[in-house]
Amino acid sequence: MKNAREVISTRLSCRSFDGQPLSTDDEAAVTSLLKQVNDPPFGSPVGMALVSATDTMIADISERAPYGVVHNPAQFIVGYVQKGRHSMEDFGYVLEQAVLHVEAHGISTCWLGGTFNRGGFAAVLGLDSDVLIPAVVPIGYPARRRTVSEGSIRFSVGARKRKRWSELFFEAEFWDDDDKPQSPPFALSPAAAADYEAMLEAVRLAPSTSNQQPWRIYRYSADSGPDMLHLFVSRTTGFDKAIKDVDMQRIDAGVAMAHFSVVADEIGFRGHWTERKPSWMPRGVDYVATWVED
Numbered sequence: 001m002k003n004a005r006e007v008i009s010t011r012l013s014c015r016s017f018d019g020q021p022l023s024t025d026d027e028a029a030v031t032s033l034l035k036q037v038n039d040p041p042f043g044s045p046v047g048m049a050l051v052s053a054t055d056t057m058i059a060d061i062s063e064r065a066p067y068g069v070v071h072n073p074a075q076f077i078v079g080y081v082q083k084g085r086h087s088m089e090d091f092g093y094v095l096e097q098a099v100l101h102v103e104a105h106g107i108s109t110c111w112l113g114g115t116f117n118r119g120g121f122a123a124v125l126g127l128d129s130d131v132l133i134p135a136v137v138p139i140g141y142p143a144r145r146r147t148v149s150e151g152s153i154r155f156s157v158g159a160r161k162r163k164r165w166s167e168l169f170f171e172a173e174f175w176d177d178d179d180k181p182q183s184p185p186f187a188l189s190p191a192a193a194a195d196y197e198a199m200l201e202a203v204r205l206a207p208s209t210s211n212q213q214p215w216r217i218y219r220y221s222a223d224s225g226p227d228m229l230h231l232f233v234s235r236t237t238g239f240d241k242a243i244k245d246v247d248m249q250r251i252d253a254g255v256a257m258a259h260f261s262v263v264a265d266e267i268g269f270r271g272h273w274t275e276r277k278p279s280w281m282p283r284g285v286d287y288v289a290t291w292v293e294d
């Protein structure tokens with residue numbers, strides 16, 4: 001079985017499945033893997049259920065083109081969460097861990113947060129109306145060839161591409177508090193990131209809605225006191241309004257937090273995500289969370 005860093009560097013969204021149901025062993029394995037995810041940082045009640053893909057569900061996701069054309073998945077991991085202040089980040093954090101576990105087991109996945117019939121899935125699970133289904137993850141065995149529509153989605157969102165380190169990660173130096181940096185923040189290089197390099201690289205490779213990669217991480221270092229890693233999102237216009245009560249780029253932030261945490265765990269780097277909004281904020285970004293070393 002691949003470790004988390006291997007999964008993160010080789011995983012690709014799969015939208016063309018072969019239509020075979022999961023084997024009994026694989027279905028049992030996925031059911032058990034869904035129970036092995038760590039709790040989200042802000043404690044939102046996130047749930048997941050594995051449901052078989054019915055013809056109606058497949059028709060629902062396939063007809064809501066163009067973004068979201070998925071062919072012949074075996075099952076769906078349906079994630080759900082109660083509305084709340086941090087529910088989007090927590091949701092992304094939990095569901096992405098499930099994605100990484102399932103991929104490590106050799107089963108393919110694709111996040112689907114765009115247009116799908118939320119009501120249909122809520123009815124199958126019998127969820128109350130105040131529970132959100134921000135995204136689902138179709139899973140299964142990949143088809144031998146990608147469909148043409150999958151090829152065009154991957155092309156249109158530039159799915160293989162990732163931003164460079166210098167566009168995502170920064171360093172801001174402070175005297176003793178975080179009121180005002182000593183000088184303008186500068187790009188954080190992998191070498192300068194030192195202990196954080198593997199975790200930041202895992203963030204950089206994360207999947208995100210339309211591959212917008214909205215995450216920005218600033219390391220705040222002070223002359224005294226520990227470094228702080230603050231996570232922000234740089235918004236794509238209109239994305240927060242597209243689906244009622246769902247903020248896809250906050251989910252993307254939660255996905256990035258999961259990548260950071262699983263790699264930190266894997267290499268034995270102790271810390272956790274919490275809320276510690278700095279006084280000084282970089283321009284044009286929303287604050288999400290801060291990584292604090294334990």
Ligand SMILES: Cc1cc2nc3c(=O)[nH]c(=O)nc-3n(C[C@H](O)[C@H](O)[C@H](O)COP(=O)(O)O)c2cc1C
Nearest residue numbers: 012013067068111112113114159207208209210211
């Ligand atoms: C929160 C989230 C929502 C997504 N929603 C969709 C979607 O609705 N339809 C789709 O085809 N892909 C969706 N994706 C997959 C992204 O398009 C994909 O991760 C990105 O293009 C990078 O490609 P890769 O996953 O192959 O590395 C979503 C990804 C994330 C993290």
